[in-house]
Amino acid sequence: MKTAILVCLGLLATTTAVLAQQRLQPGLWEQSMTTQNEKVNQAMAQMQQQLASMPPDKRKQMEAMMAQRGMAMGAPGQVMTVQVCITPEQAARDEMPAREGKCKQTRSERSGNTLRFAFTCEDGGSGEGEYTLQSPKAHTGRMTINAMRNGKTERMEMQHSGRWLAADCGAVKPRP
Numbered sequence: 661m662k663t664a665i666l667v668c669l670g671l672l673a674t675t676t677a678v679l680a681q682q683r684l685q686p687g688l689w690e691q692s693m694t695t696q697n698e699k700v701n702q703a704m705a706q707m708q709q710q711l712a713s714m715p716p717d718k719r720k721q722m723e724a725m726m727a728q729r730g731m732a733m734g735a736p737g738q739v740m741t742v743q744v745c746i747t748p749e750q751a752a753r754d755e756m757p758a759r760e761g762k763c764k765q766t767r768s769e770r771s772g773n774t775l776r777f778a779f780t781c782e783d784g785g786s787g788e789g790e791y792t793l794q795s796p797k798a799h800t801g802r803m804t805i806n807a808m809r810n811g812k813t814e815r816m817e818m819q820h821s822g823r824w825l826a827a828d829c830g831a832v833k834p835r836p
Contacts (some may be wrong), residue, residue: 688744691744692821692822694819696816742830753768761779763777766780775792787803787806799821
């Protein structure tokens, strides 16, 4: 009985050590996000109405431009997806790419398979959040963003998940 317990404890320690060493797989990722912010949901609804009212050729052009940037919108309050390219260097630093280089990570802490971070942006916004790695190819998490709009700070809560799609990022360029 004692031997079985020692073997189980050894396996648990090994599994914990492996989880603690997990890193994001470099390559193309799909990030799925839902927001809990009425103003953001209203803005998304307006964007969707504008898209729907465009002539078909203009709408296709706009959707193609968004797809080129790896973006797809769901209904307001539902999932929005974006594709991002994570470089080997970003994966080694446990770092998610910033929004087109306009935000900078100011704090990064790792505990087991959970990464906690904080960031500030050039436009005065800031935030914090965490990613929990289920594997090198999947994560879930949450984020709180304090955005500046018309001189006022708006708080937005976001739930997100990510899944690795491919080693080659294709047309999606890495962000700094």
